[in-house]
Amino acid sequence: MAVFDLPLAELRTYRGASAEPADFDAFWAKTLHETRAHELAARFEPVETGLRTVRVYDVTFAGFGGHPVKGWLTVPAATDEPLPTVVEFIGYGGGRDLPHTHLLWASAGFAHFVMDTRGQGSAWSGGDTADPVGSAPAVPGFMTRGVEEPETYYYRRLFADGVRAVEAARAHPLTDASRTAVIGTSQGGGVTLAVGGLVPDLVAVAPDVPFLCDFPRATRLTDRSPYREIGTYLKTHRGRTERVLRTLSYFDGVHFAARGRAPALFSAALEDQTCPPSTVFAAFNSWAHADKTIEVYDFNDHEGGGTHQEAVKLRWLPARFRDNT
Template identity: 80%
Template sequence: MALFDLPLAELREYRSASTAPDDFDAFWGKTLQEAREHDLDARFEPVDTGLSTVRVYDVTFAGFGGHPVKGWLRLPAGAAEPLPLVVEFIGYGGGRGLAHEKLLWASTGRAHFVMDTRGQGSAWGGGGGTPDPVGAAPAYPGFMTRGIDAPENYYYRRVFTDAVRAVEAARTHPLTDATRTAVIGESQGGGITLAVGALVPDLAAVAPDVPFLCDYPRAATVTDRHPYREIGLFLKTHRGRAADVLHTLSYFDGVHFAARGRAPALFSAALEDQTCPPSTVFAAFNAWAHEDKAIEVYDFNDHEGGGPFQEAHKLRWLRSYA
């Protein structure tokens, strides 16, 4: 796929037309307050993986509604003092995978926490283990329109709340240093990272790669690739509901979270990315509130983005923060 979105010079100036609801902050403040009424109840159970350089813990904590959410905590073997913490969120359809996967960040001497995504984990990878016990009104298959009838019911309200609680849970382990916490993720994981970057006030660094869940008004019309296409296909059947749908989505738009970003950030975008069009990524990057921010651009890549090249860049970048 050749370049299909705005030229790079225009991307660097692009601003989303999406408008945050007046009660955006109140909505999220109430949501997190309600979640914290449930005991976090973070439990770390050692797993025998056969690995000699990394220790792995099977983690369960209380997320949205007190629902149990799974994760993995990986620590360098022999760690005795609190370590910088990297919390990672997963791409669309994937789960936390298997205990022996994702060893990079623990290999750098950091603690690494991977959150399972409720209801997902059956599309690729090693699977997941967190159900989503909440029902929803009629929706198009996938996750993008589940509960889209109202912000209070929307699927990503639960996921973003789980993610904030995941950071809180990981920080309770005695071998994690809460003052040196970074959050990272690709695609859907990048969109979740943006939300956490706004909702957790004391992060050391934020690194969203080719983030999903940004600039919904443009994303829903500029690409016909899933998952954004789920929104259009829902509206194809539910005619005349576009304004209501976009109102719900405005509470979950990465652009509005970015405007409340409180930590140094490293983004990445791919100019041939039809899944998360570069204009939607730049919309979030350009809105990111913290002045210490950078974006890596991959000219001839689709949604794979920078892949291992971006991974190497993050390894270098994160040394200054966590």
């Protein structure tokens, strides 16, 4: 697929088409207040994995509604002091998988906490967290579950889980709560943006080719899933476009970006049909903190920078942690 979106010069200034709800902050304050009414109850159980350079803990904590959410905490084997911590969120359809698939950040000397994704983890990597909340009629996938109202939408639960994942990671004695970063790719990048806008004291935020941004443009520009799930829903449920877009506006990464208080490293791919580059740039250009940069991959689709972007983050994140020492 050749470049199909705005020219790069226009991407550099594009800020999105989503109208921010007047009660956006009140909605999320209420959501987190209700979520925190449940005890975090973070548990860390050592796991024997056969790995000798790291220690792994099977994590359970209370997310939205007090529902149990799983994760892995991985730390260098020789660690006995609190470490800078990287909290990671997973792409669409994936789960936390097995511990040996998450070795990069512990190998770099950090604590690494990966959050399982409620109700997912059956497409390309396995998960262990159920979503006990039911849904009205929806298109298969997660994009339209409860989409008629912000209070019932699936991503309300997932974003609240993401905030609690940071709190759970910080609860372990081998993590340095004052040096916490959040990262993720695609859906994980969308959760990263939400958490970056909701948690005020992170030291770094790194969303790669983030999903869940600039819904009004994304849902009309690409016919690739998962955004197409919304189009399919509206094709069937005629006349509900305004209502659905109102719900989605509470979950738009552009609005969370406007509240970003940490240095940020984004990435975008100019041939990305899954998360069109204009939607990514809308969030990047809206990111509130002045220390921000975006890596652009000219001839890549949704794979974005892949391992090359990991190398960029391996250079970028340590400097942010040192700045906060």
